[in-house]
Amino acid sequence: MVAPRISPHLRVCLWVAAMLQLVGSLLAVGIPLIAAIGPITGALGKNLRDALDIHRPKTSAVKYDIERAENAGVSWSIVAIGTSLSVFGFCIYYLIPLSLLSLNLSLFFNIFFAILLGMLFGLVILALNMEITLEKLVVCVAVDGCFGVTLRP
Numbered sequence: 326m327v328a329p330r331i332s333p334h335l336r337v338c339l340w341v342a343a344m345l346q347l348v349g350s351l352l353a354v355g356i357p358l359i360a361a362i363g364p365i366t367g368a369l370g371k372n373l374r375d376a377l378d379i380h381r382p383k384t385s386a387v388k389y390d391i392e393r394a395e396n397a398g399v400s401w402s403i404v405a406i407g408t409s410l411s412v413f414g415f416c417i418y419y420l421i422p423l424s425l426l427s428l429n430l431s432l433f434f435n436i437f438f439a440i441l442l443g444m445l446f447g448l449v450i451l452a453l454n455m456e457i458t459l460e461k462l463v464v465c466v467a468v469d470g471c472f473g474v475t476l477r478p
Contacts, residue, residue: 413443 416436424433 416439421433421436424430424436
C-alpha cells in the first residue's frame with residue numbers, strides 16, 4: 326500500500342512509516358530499561374538497611390599502606406621514553422607551526438620525514454609482534470583445516 330504523494334517525485338510506503346514508529350517506540354522504551362539495569366543490580370546487591378540509609382556516607386574506610394622505595398632506583402627506560410615523547414611533542418607543537426609561519430620548508434619537511442620514519446618504525450615493530458600469530462592462523466586455516474576442511478590425501 327502506498328501513501329498519497331507528499332511531493333510529485335516522492336512516494337512513501339505506509340509500512341515503512343509504521344516500522345519507523347515501531348522502532349522509535351522500542352528504542353524509547355528499551356534504552357531506559359537497559360540503562361536502569363546497573364543501578365538496580367547495585368541496589369539489590371546491598372542489604373535493605375544499607376540501601377535505604379541516606380544519612381551515612383556511601384564510601385567505606387580506605388586503608389593506605391605506604392612503603393619507602395629507598396633501594397628501588399630509577400627506571401631508565403621510563404626516563405628515556407618520557408624524554409623522547411617530550412621531544413616529539415615539542416617538535417610537533419612548536420617547531421612545525423614555527424616552520425610554517427616562517428616559511429622554512431626544509432625544517433618542515435625534515436620534521437615530517439622524521440614523523441614518517443617513526444610511524445614506519447612503529448609499524449615494523451607491530452608487524453614483528455603480530456607475525457607469529459598470523460603465521461599460526463594461516464597454518465590453521467590452510468593446513469589443519471580449522472573450519473572442517475582438511476587438505477590431507
